[in-house]
Amino acid sequence: MTITITAFERSPDGGKGLARDTRVRWALEEVGQPYDVRLLSFKAMREPEHLALQPFGQIPTYEEGDLVLFESGAIVFHIAERHAGLLPGDANARARAITWMFAALSTVEPPIVDRSIARYVEGDKSWYDERLTMLDERIRKRLGELSRSLGDADWLDGAFSAGDLLMISVLQRIKSSGILDEYPNLSAYVARGEARPAYKRAFADQLAVFKAASGG
Numbered sequence: 001m002t003i004t005i006t007a008f009e010r011s012p013d014g015g016k017g018l019a020r021d022t023r024v025r026w027a028l029e030e031v032g033q034p035y036d037v038r039l040l041s042f043k044a045m046r047e048p049e050h051l052a053l054q055p056f057g058q059i060p061t062y063e064e065g066d067l068v069l070f071e072s073g074a075i076v077f078h079i080a081e082r083h084a085g086l087l088p089g090d091a092n093a094r095a096r097a098i099t100w101m102f103a104a105l106s107t108v109e110p111p112i113v114d115r116s117i118a119r120y121v122e123g124d125k126s127w128y129d130e131r132l133t134m135l136d137e138r139i140r141k142r143l144g145e146l147s148r149s150l151g152d153a154d155w156l157d158g159a160f161s162a163g164d165l166l167m168i169s170v171l172q173r174i175k176s177s178g179i180l181d182e183y184p185n186l187s188a189y190v191a192r193g194e195a196r197p198a199y200k201r202a203f204a205d206q207l208a209v210f211k212a213a214s215g216g
């Protein structure tokens with residue numbers, strides 16, 4: 001059955017691969033599933049046709065036959081459950097990998113997203129610098145904890161899993177701030193994820209979309 005995901009027609013990140021379709025593309029590449037992409041403008045994302053698939057008017061979505069999913073974490077989980085390669089066979093190891101998926105999205109991602117939203121929404125406020133310092137400290141707290149937990153291991157719990165895929169996707173969003181560089185083992189962890197052939201294919205495909213939209 002054909003899998004179709006949605007992505008930005010022209011990603012606001014300039015092709016850096018930070019939009020959340022990249023993590024879905026990456027998961028599909030890891031498990032070797034072909035997929036189509038339907039590109040959406042911001043206007044199309046607010047229209048009833050898309051809102052029927054994604055109630056919050058966001059990307060990505062995932063369609064496969066009668067099944068429609070939204071939320072990148074749920075989509076990656078679905079892909080990992082249906083295909084070998086992203087979750088371990090051992091029940092306890094699988095439960096731990098799923099725990100890391102939740103940790104990525106509900107413990108590590110929120111302060112990182114708060115920082116990027118603050119830049120857009122509050123960047124012109126007199127108190128912005130103070131707020132940024134506070135947000136950076138919240139991020140450092142989480143990264144310090146994650147760094148200790150990862151130690152000198154390659155991946156969070158044994159073999160590479162959907163937990164790593166989501167955690168690395170989340171950490172990529174803080175790379176440009178320089179904060180990630182304060183944690184050499186986390187920088188190396190992200191680089192390891194980005195070196196995976198499946199990630200490279202996913203990144204190249206989303207970049208090709210951005211380049212085509214930019215006329216080059």
Ligand SMILES: N[C@@H](CCC(=O)N[C@@H](CS)C(=O)NCC(=O)O)C(=O)O
Nearest residue numbers: 019020057058059060070071072073
């Ligand atoms: N929690 C959602 C967040 C989705 C999300 O924020 N998508 C962004 C692109 S990465 C988006 O569509 N932004 C446009 C908007 O919210 O209007 C997920 O993980 O899928």
